[in-house]
Amino acid sequence: MRGKEAVRGAFQQARAEGRAALILYWPLGYPDLETSIAVVVALARAGADALELGVPFSDPLADGPTIQRATHRALQQGVRTPAVLEAVARIRGAGVRQALCLMTYVNPVLAWGPSAFMEAARRAGADGLILPDVPLEESAPFRAAAEAAGLAWVPLAAPTTPDPRLRALAATATGFLYLVSVTGITGVRERLPEEVVAHLRRARRAAEGVPVAVGFGISRPEQVAALAREADGIVIGSALIQQGEACGFDREAPQAFVADLRRAAVRTSASPRCAAPSWESDPET
């Protein structure tokens, strides 16, 4: 099971276990290529349901200071698309079976050629693709190339996205709908706006069964716990990088943090139940 089935499968399995899927982000090539491979493998073993792997880009307009700094350092060391895809293949070689979604920006994909890039990504072992700077109106050729290559397409929506557009975006999502929690960039936030839950409910209604994952700014188990009741999946990025930096990228270091996040992602019985999405053939009992 690979490609979009692997991505959807990650959500199905987490849901069957009464959890929001935990999607962990790491920029490949940071702090260097070897260490990034080891960290991703460690994150997978620590309990990620899926992994979002950053492909460094020089002008990462959706990313905040933490990820910008990390991807900039990867680029300074000469990490480019071929090295990134080789890293993906090596992560697979290390036995990582979770869904892997590449997150980059449109220009590196255009430079390689969308079809060639996506086929190479799929061959390396990627399952999905996230391109935050491709708007809905321009996405058709990229979605067609992803479909042909067998990659899941993951569109992004913002808190300000109106319902009709949410529906249109979700209709293109062969992986999941990535709901950005704030009008802003990635990065740890002390407080998430209270409206995030309302945005999530609205997005999940509009998505009509397509899984909705929420990301940007989520860093703490309490935040995960608060969102787990409403989200199909939760993306953690900058907080992992900060934790890695604090621990010298020790492979054992993420285990406790990821375990905490995973515990927090469990939906408590007292929490309101999410409506069973239509993509799920075997609803939670």
Add this chain to the structure above:
Amino acid sequence: MVEGAGLRLIPPPALARAGYFGPYGGRFVPETVIPTLEELEAAFWEALADPSFLAEFERLLRTFQSVIGAEARAQALEAMGQLPEVAVACVGGGSNAIGLFAAFLEDPVELVGVEAGGEGIPGGRHAARFADPVRGRPGVLHGSHTMVLQDPWGQILETHSISAGLDYPAVGPEHAWLRDRGRVRYTAVTDAEALAAFQALARLEGILPALESAHAVAEAMRIARERPGVTILINLSGRGDKDVETVAKALGEALG
């Protein structure tokens, strides 16, 4: 001290020592005006997140920018009784140039856009998207599909120009389109040529052009040498007061 606004305000040493001047280099006006401007700037960046503000902002920019061309065209007709044979503008992002060109697109006027050639095309220390056939390729930066300076893997390259306003790795997509159509010719002028043009205009006309605009002046001087008698309209898109420090440094001169 006000950096980046070009000239620093330098307090007399005695007063500076006495702590007479505030952190912005003034006693009253800069201290009052600059924090307000900073507030305005913060509010601008905040408002920029609102799509309706952005749409209105872009509409205003386009309208205001086109005034350059409308006025230049009217002034040329008044001053010369005819349209210029050539119109020249520098091209960073390309707003002053598109404002000028827009008024002449349907006229028999040769339009020339001038990119920053920096230290020359071969070494890559420039901001010439059109003039560099290796690094300048179609791509997407900041939401526009246009010509972009990039490496083979689509990473955007660092650019260089003596003029901050031309120092940008992409170019307004309308310029890429005009170039593809063959309607506008794009060329590049080096830092050294722009500096020479800056000095020439200062000495001969008493006009300090912005270093950006000095690129257009340099190209116009080149055209004039090759085709004596040709009528050329130059878009002097900015004034050079802001650049005197940069120019002094480049010429190895100390400012008093």
